[in-house]
Amino acid sequence: MINLLPTEDQRQLAAARTNTLLLRYTILLGVFVIVLVMEILAVYVVVNIGKTQNQNTISENDTKAASYASVKQQADAFRSNLATAKYILDKQVPYTTLMLALSQNLPSGAVIDKIAIDPATFGTPTTLTVRTTSYDKAIAVKTSLQNAKVGDTALFTSVSFDSVSSGDAQSQYPYTAVFNVTYSKAALAQ
Secondary structure, three states: OOOOOOHHHHHHHHHHHHHHHHHHHHHHHHHHHHHHHHHHHHHHHHHHHHHHHHHHHHHHHHHHHHHOHHHHHHHHHHHHHHHHHHHHHHHOOOHHHHHHHHHHHOOOOEEEEEEOOOHHHEOOEEEEEEEEOOHHHHHHHHHHHHHOEEOOEEOEEEEEEEEEEEOOOOOOOOEEEEEEEEEOHHHHHO
16 A cells, blocks of 8 residues: 555554554553552461451550460469479389398298388498297207399398397397498389
């Protein structure tokens, strides 16, 4: 097609098209900016609502935690008491078990007169006084003490005579035997 319009009119038509395109782009940019601002505001509102809900949840949880503070304190005290009880039980010497093992291993005709047993005596020599009906019973007591066991562990690591003496002949147990004994530390574990 041949363009018969004058040059000036052609320039004016091209400028009008350009102006129309610029006006469209400007309007689209304005709409885009308005939509973008509305989206930013919507996100801001949603975030603020979430923040408010989270702060409410935090304050409710703080209130609940405050109401459980006494329970937590009691639980901590109980835990501490359990630890103390465990420590005491771990360090406790089973005196009844040891005394029962000792009495079961004494032969008839012998009774314990004096005994010293405490945590300090384990592993160190101490004395044990036994009253018997005869001198032979004192020897039998020494043998039974050497063989005395708590479970599978020997009750004593060493047993020896300190003295044997006769006392009141009218007594049911006139002989007094004093033994040097060393309690086994392994017997504590039983």
